[in-house]
Amino acid sequence: MVVVLKKNPDPKQLRHLTSWIESMGIKIHMSEGSMQTVMGLVGDTTRIDTDLIEALDIVEAVKRIQEPYKDANRKFHAENTVIKVGEAAFGSGECPIIAGPCSVESEEQLMSIARSVKAAGAKLLRGGAFKPRTSPYAFQGLAGDGIRLLSLAKKETGLPIVSEIMDISKIDMFEDVDIIQIGARNMQNFELLKEIGKAKQPILLKRGLANTLQELLMSAEYIMASGNKNVILCERGIRTFETATRNTLDLSAIPMLKSMTHLPVIVDPSHASGIAALVKPMSMAAAACGADGLIIEVHNDPKHALCDGPQSITPEEFSDVAENVRRMNEIGYRG
Amino acid sequence: MVVVLKKNPDPKQLRHLTSWIESMGIKIHMSEGSMQTVMGLVGDTTRIDTDLIEALDIVEAVKRIQEPYKDANRKFHAENTVIKVGEAAFGSGECPIIAGPCSVESEEQLMSIARSVKAAGAKLLRGGAFKPRTSPYAFQGLAGDGIRLLSLAKKETGLPIVSEIMDISKIDMFEDVDIIQIGARNMQNFELLKEIGKAKQPILLKRGLANTLQELLMSAEYIMASGNKNVILCERGIRTFETATRNTLDLSAIPMLKSMTHLPVIVDPSHASGIAALVKPMSMAAAACGADGLIIEVHNDPKHALCDGPQSITPEEFSDVAENVRRMNEIGYRG
Amino acid sequence: MVVVLKKNPDPKQLRHLTSWIESMGIKIHMSEGSMQTVMGLVGDTTRIDTDLIEALDIVEAVKRIQEPYKDANRKFHAENTVIKVGEAAFGSGECPIIAGPCSVESEEQLMSIARSVKAAGAKLLRGGAFKPRTSPYAFQGLAGDGIRLLSLAKKETGLPIVSEIMDISKIDMFEDVDIIQIGARNMQNFELLKEIGKAKQPILLKRGLANTLQELLMSAEYIMASGNKNVILCERGIRTFETATRNTLDLSAIPMLKSMTHLPVIVDPSHASGIAALVKPMSMAAAACGADGLIIEVHNDPKHALCDGPQSITPEEFSDVAENVRRMNEIGYRG
């Protein structure tokens, strides 16, 4: 961390600042110039709040050189973290696909979709039992019954299951869930992050609609600081001024994140645009630039899905997408 | 709601659509043209998911005419909702100020600030006991102890207290809190919204950093649908590309929201910019365009505040702000 | 400027860098630490491209301490620049209003509006002769005839006139125009900025829809570097995800800009929201937080205006707005 002081700083305030910094076990290297003096802080500055220092009268500017995250930082963990669930290995160079309906609606619907996505090569089954809906009047999911149907589908197909948790009080219901998802709207629900960090399963953490890559890593850091090191990051589109697509899929986040962290990074092309026709090209693009996996909404009858129908593809379309993703991944970017 | 059909829609699909709509008790008026046919839907369309209809092959476009919120809608509730807490009346034409530290840090700090903001005319005391911090390594608040100190300050000064809840499991601790705040990062924590809707106290609901005014009203609708009609909306800055200020305070949200809803709308100028020097001008501007109140961070020693120091003003500065807000409110916009 | 070097920088590259910097007459102060070495650059760093330095292998980070603008910088020009045009003095503490139709449509229309805005207290008349329209099929303005009608209105009412230039080849037509406007979409039309910097009249420079405050000042710097020091900055709303208003008016830009620059800052509440009903409250808010002026669209028949009807107010409404702005300005923020 570098602290730039104003010209002629008050000596008393300066002593106060240096002793406070040194009390945290951090060394200071001073460089005095005619226009400004620069303090170089050497040591573990992760816990220093730059805002606090910037608020001081004698300080002109503060620049963090070290990142504020440690457990998630590739600098301290050069090798990719590989997270294995069933036949999938996220972070291994493969691009496994998690597929399934937005919401679990019925046994018949779920079984039918589960069988067809397995046949098409999906490695995990997704399905929402608790649904974050903008309107209180919209379908909120089957809750416990949804989870039970997912377990049934897992038993029948052998596919591990992925489902979203919205409230830590429901954690007991997720015993049989193989990957627990934290949705975009909960990315900074810090209480949930702290608690889910105690779960034994890997966590699929979605980027918030208005969150930077650094904030995504800080949220991963919350989970990791609670003990759970198996976090899969997921880019799912950010909010911009563009209205042709629901959100703007930020694919450069994949190589960028992978330079910042050792955690696997997957992509959700379904929620990003909200348009079924864009799922195939964006899945292919994601695989091409090094995505560690995909999570795709598939519905046997998208036009009558109880939620997010317009962004779901059919099992036939999914089969085509999966085949193309495989071909892309073979020659895709490896960093 | 208006549904525009494509040219020559498949008759079977059309029958399917009309019977589904009519099954919800909604009447349809058809207008057939040479280029397209338009269906006008008359009745309570609040529960209809426009995405579902838009996904149909035979549909060109859907336009909602009615808003998707009811309890919060000014169309169905023309009079302002006035929420009285202590000496403050939010929505009455006054502009009461809630003031206090970002975080409760100690008894001495809180009492000192509480007395001075009361003397300067604040009508309520704010203070964070549970703090949503981006970093897991940053100060997270005094939790239960913080709430107890707020109660103490309330007893001593008579000021009602406002504090943020992050997790419904802590609701018992908020017994003595007069207004419960839902922070920006929890605006779409729907489980929390549903549960807090059962609380007896008024709720202060902050707009999310990337949420539209309609989404803010949908979140208010969640709380109201659970039974709690006393929701105070709060604009606190949205996330944009600008980096000179931390967020961009959207003051046009005040008159805009007040045309959409009967709920009171207040402003947080402290979090919006993150810069203490902007608190006074933005407070004045908010009062000028009709804000129903303000929530302002005040700290006796902003340079050593444990969080958000750079945006806090001193008690002396607050006194000046409060006086100017009063003068602005007297001649401010009344709609 | 502060340059943070990586650990153990290559000595040859380092010598190359230091001699390059020193060749520009800038002094270097080195501070060597165990983790990193920091170079403090002292002198006029305005012309240094930070990107060039950041690209070097041996560099970890670069932080500019001095702003990249000089002529527009308040640090080098502490006093407000006051720009007097007719009876208006922008930057003097007053809040003069420029009013008139979006487009000049006819002599009758313009004269009628000019007389009524003068009666209501407007100090200048605005009117578009060249209109930047998103669609090539929309009304593009009366061009030279529009300017001639503005001159006529000026002669009759005595009000100085303001009009937008879109192409420097038309500059001869602007001989009689008192303030030349550069529109938001041309804020970074650098060729136009350079040329308009040779005009003798003050320039009204609007902030681009996606431009930061620093970029706005850099564009003002282009004009000033060409010789014209009379630049009036104008906040007119930025593009965000919010769709309830056409753009988001960034009123915190007023006090923020005024801390960065000595140039006057005015506000256009009409284009910002695109909604006539918001013009009054936002004008009042702008005056309250220290705006040096306002530019407001007024139309005698907004419902049949050839462009931007929905955001124009009537002369009667304008009279009310002007009166309220006067009262706000009297007690408004003074920095």
Added chain:
Amino acid sequence: MVVVLKKNPDPKQLRHLTSWIESMGIKIHMSEGSMQTVMGLVGDTTRIDTDLIEALDIVEAVKRIQEPYKDANRKFHAENTVIKVGEAAFGSGECPIIAGPCSVESEEQLMSIARSVKAAGAKLLRGGAFKPRTSPYAFQGLAGDGIRLLSLAKKETGLPIVSEIMDISKIDMFEDVDIIQIGARNMQNFELLKEIGKAKQPILLKRGLANTLQELLMSAEYIMASGNKNVILCERGIRTFETATRNTLDLSAIPMLKSMTHLPVIVDPSHASGIAALVKPMSMAAAACGADGLIIEVHNDPKHALCDGPQSITPEEFSDVAENVRRMNEIGYRG
């Protein structure tokens, strides 16, 4: 276009509206309901300003069904427009690469880069002679000398050349330029668009930093309406809140635009992120999702480039990128 009227519209105003619409040769189909009446407008509504209608007292809402662009609209031109320049065919299913330095700096620099990008498979040479720079103190390009050097490089290598025009008064200098570029900051410089529409060469039109896909097509429409039907669209990153990358590359714009228009769509991965290391993965992703071409910055000595060094790759790196793009394009998305 669909116009939704308010309940019980004033009959006189309604007659006024209907006769105005019919005077433009458009037919009206009325659908009267108990809550609202809907007017369906059938005919060429391209020239109707929806804002004008929305401003009327009797109107609740207006929804455009037809797009406001015609020449660029795929609905009226189902086949891809293929633009052939030298050996490149944009829109043909190939993915030709335009490569070269950000700025032309010297004959030696340009010749060296031109030869190496040709050897690596680039089909056109790019180079800036007129540079849009945020700061008036930054290098502004070699102007006419730059164009002359490009011509020289064209003569020697046979590569057609691409360069940006910033001001129509310089058009004579572009006689030998094969594709004329309109930069992002000039996307809505409507005067330039109108004039460049008279040029005989194809136009490379970059998307503005805050412009929607529809606005990009409206700007293409300006050029096409002036007579020039050969417009190549270019996605180059949009401005968002994310700061890890300079802009956010919106790759979903490729398939989305290609569904809206018949014009070719290429991608600029260099400007999008501003980070050289992201050029390869993003080029691969663009080719994977169907880009009709790429424009990439290559510099023989990126660390000493006079502009945009950090985003330029070396000729060796370019060779690797080009090879990977070829392989991606072979199995890429075809719509």
